[in-house]
Amino acid sequence: MTVALRSDSGWRAQLVPSYPDLFHPAGDPLAAEGWPAVDDxxxxxxxxxxxxxxxxVRDDGGSFRATQIKEKYGSLRFYWSGxxxxxxxxxxxxAIDLAEARTATTCEVCGEARHRKLRPRSAVSCRIQPRAAARCARCLRSNGGVLPLIF
Incomplete structure (x- = not known):
């Protein structure tokens, strides 16, 4: 599993400067608020x-700032202000709702389709179970069911 550290030189470090109008402060991707803390x-x-x-945003001329992008309860959360x-x-x-809905059936690790098991939040008994909900069965098995932390 790829860990989404701020020192990552992969796709996250390319995405943030590609959208300086969405991620602030512009110019330093590692300091940007809203750094995507999700897997590949x-x-x-x-x-x-x-x-x-x-x-x-461009069509409107308004302002937008991504404040947090993360996985929660097995799907994407994209928070913003503007x-x-x-x-x-x-x-x-x-746009955000569509992305969040698609992540509910897409493995966070490999991008393959997965079946989401719907459970009430009260049924979640530990911190690891919600992250497991974002993985397909193959990715869970390949890591022995252990989920590394994403920062």
Whole structure:
């Protein structure tokens, strides 16, 4: 499993400077608020979401700032702040909702399709179970069911 450390020189370090209008402060990807703390399997979904968000913000002329991008309860969470018209806000929220919905059936590690087991939050008995929900069966087996931490 790839660990999403701030020192990562992979796709995260390329995504952030590719969208300086979404990630702040611009110019230093490692210091950017909203650094994607997700694994490689969700890369394409996140890249598409960023492109859609950029288009909505540029068409509107408003402001946007990614504040946190992470996995929670087996799917993507994309938090942001900014000032947008109601139309642009709707487009941004649709882009985020679509990405979040797709991650519910996409393995965070490899990007392959997975079946989500729906459980009420109260049924989650430890910290590891929610992260396991973001993995396909093959990726869980390949790591012995142990989930390294993502920072």
């Amino acid at each position: 399997g969700w890369r394409e979904l996140l890249e598409r979401a960023c492109a859609r968000i950029r288009a909505a 000032r947008l018209s109601p139309e642009a806000r709707t487009r941004v929220e649709e």
